[in-house]
Amino acid sequence: MTVRVGFLGAGLIAHFHALGLHESAEDVAFAGVYDPDRSRAKEFATGWGATLCTTEAEAFDECDAVYICTWTSEHDRLVDEACARRLPVFCEKPLAVDAPRASAMADAVERAGVVNQVGLLLRYSPAFGFLRHLIRDPVAGRVMSLTFRNDQYIPVQGMYASDWRGDRERAGAGTLLEHSIHDLDILEHAVGPLHSVSSRSANFHGLDGIEDSMATVFDLEGGGVGVHTSIWHDVLERPSLRRVEVFCERRHIVVENDWTGPVTWLTSGSQERRLEGTELVAACRGADVPVGNPDGAFVRSVAAGSPASPTFRDAVRPHRLVDAMYRSAATSGAPVVVA
Ligand SMILES: NC(=O)c1ccc[n+]([C@@H]2O[C@H](COP(=O)([O-])OP(=O)(O)OC[C@H]3O[C@@H](n4cnc5c(N)ncnc54)[C@H](O)[C@@H]3O)[C@@H](O)[C@H]2O)c1
Numbered sequence: 001m002t003v004r005v006g007f008l009g010a011g012l013i014a015h016f017h018a019l020g021l022h023e024s025a026e027d028v029a030f031a032g033v034y035d036p037d038r039s040r041a042k043e044f045a046t047g048w049g050a051t052l053c054t055t056e057a058e059a060f061d062e063c064d065a066v067y068i069c070t071w072t073s074e075h076d077r078l079v080d081e082a083c084a085r086r087l088p089v090f091c092e093k094p095l096a097v098d099a100p101r102a103s104a105m106a107d108a109v110e111r112a113g114v115v116n117q118v119g120l121l122l123r124y125s126p127a128f129g130f131l132r133h134l135i136r137d138p139v140a141g142r143v144m145s146l147t148f149r150n151d152q153y154i155p156v157q158g159m160y161a162s163d164w165r166g167d168r169e170r171a172g173a174g175t176l177l178e179h180s181i182h183d184l185d186i187l188e189h190a191v192g193p194l195h196s197v198s199s200r201s202a203n204f205h206g207l208d209g210i211e212d213s214m215a216t217v218f219d220l221e222g223g224g225v226g227v228h229t230s231i232w233h234d235v236l237e238r239p240s241l242r243r244v245e246v247f248c249e250r251r252h253i254v255v256e257n258d259w260t261g262p263v264t265w266l267t268s269g270s271q272e273r274r275l276e277g278t279e280l281v282a283a284c285r286g287a288d289v290p291v292g293n294p295d296g297a298f299v300r301s302v303a304a305g306s307p308a309s310p311t312f313r314d315a316v317r318p319h320r321l322v323d324a325m326y327r328s329a330a331t332s333g334a335p336v337v338v339a
Contacts, residue, residue: 002027003299006063008056008078009070010035010044012160013092013119017067017295018048024296027303032062035070060085065115065302071164072172073097079105083112088302090295092119094181095312097172099319106312117298117308118315122186124297126280127261129289131244132190134253134265141249143191146226150175150183152240154205154212154232168209176201176214177322180230183242185310185318187228191246193221194321198335199328205232216325 005021007014010033021028030050035041045052053059060066060081065088068078076096082089089109095102095118109116122128135143152175156166164170171178188194197218201211212232219225244255253265262276275283284291301308324336 001303002029003302004029004031004062004064005299006031006059006066007033007044007050008059008066008068010040011069014044014067014069017069018044020293020295021299024293024299026296026299028299032059034059056081060087063087065089068092071170073170076101076105080108083108083114086112086114088115090117090119090298091312093315094172094177094319095315099316099323102319103316106316109312115301115305115308116312117301118310118312120182120185120310120315121294122182122258123189123310124290124292124294125259126284126291127255127257127259127263128186128190129284129291130263130275130280131253131255133287133289134251135190135246135248139267140251142222143220143224143246143248145224145247146191147245148183148187148226148228150180150229150242151231151233152179153234153236153238158236166207166210171210173326174210174212175230175232176211176325181318181322183228183230184321185315188317191220194218194338195221196335196337197321197325197328198333199325200333201329214325214329
């Protein structure tokens with residue numbers, strides 16, 4: 001069965017998913033695309049062979065599954081529409097501008113019984129998948145300390161040039177919600193639940209409600225402590241980058257870059273090891289670490305009518321962590337236990 005995929009929103013991430021679909025080996029076709037920015041919709045339609053739609057309804061009418069790739073504040077309304085039509089739905093992260101709305105969206109797709117997937121793409125990353133594998137190896141021992149840094153130039157400029165990321169009504173908040181929700185999802189996926197958080201934030205760019213520097217000290221339910229920092233700076237020459245350093249009782253691990261590594265680790269009694277690129281992917285496959293193309297995986301689930309991953313429900317927890325961090329920052333760092 002050919003899955004006809006429609007797009008609401010034709011910006012940066014829509015093109016990224018279109019490329020993922022194009023590169024997947026799945027039986028997929030582009031259906032309609034709608035964006036109120038007509039030039040963007042036209043460019044997407046021309047580039048990917050999609051039908052240019054003049055209304056949202058037309059884009060929904062044309063497809064078997066829909067991608068919601070608009071700015072964040074539009075996600076919940078459009079997901080409701082997909083549910084009303086019983087359409088499988090891929091929605092970008094953050095699901096919503098706050099955790100209660102994200103939770104309501106997870107309820108809605110479950111009530112409608114539709115295949116659903118959220119754009120928490122790091123779940124498919126070889127670097128983070130292998131990190132999880134190394135941490136869970138009993139040889140490593142328990143996690144004692146973790147440092148997670150995520151930095152990006154503030155995306156109201158450069159290749160993103162998105163004014164909505166400077167508008168709290170449409171983005172919800174700044175660097176933590178908009179960018180680092182990925183980090184919190186993959187952090188808990190790799191290491192286990194955070195117990196409490198103590199956060200501080202700063203706002204250098206002066207955009208109302210859009211923090212551009214956020215730091216959190218956290219403790220893990222399994223023991224151990226960590227620090228997370230999220231920064232939107234102005235070094236336009238620097239790509240968006242993450243760096244994670246983990247000390248387990250008997251293993252030290254460093255991950256650089258989001259996808260291809262390198263991942264470097266040293267276990268007591270052994271030599272340091274380092275994997276990157278295709279070697280890292282091969283090691284993931286050998287260790288049964290899921291890696292691959294999230295768009296191909298979504299279409300496969302739609303065709304089979306089977307659950308996709310990660311689901312909207314998976315996204316609720318990182319939303320709760322983000323909300324807890326903002327609550328802590330509002331009181332200059334009082335610890336908040338994450339519900
Ligand atoms: N998973 C990831 O790694 C990742 C990366 C980038 C962005 N995102 C998320 O994807 C979403 C979009 O980000 P982007 O970088 O593509 O932004 P963008 O500004 O490039 O594109 C967003 C587009 O949505 C359109 N739009 C707004 N309301 C609409 C509606 N009702 N119907 C159709 N189109 C509408 C806008 O006109 C704009 O063209 C955001 O939620 C963002 O957080 C996720």
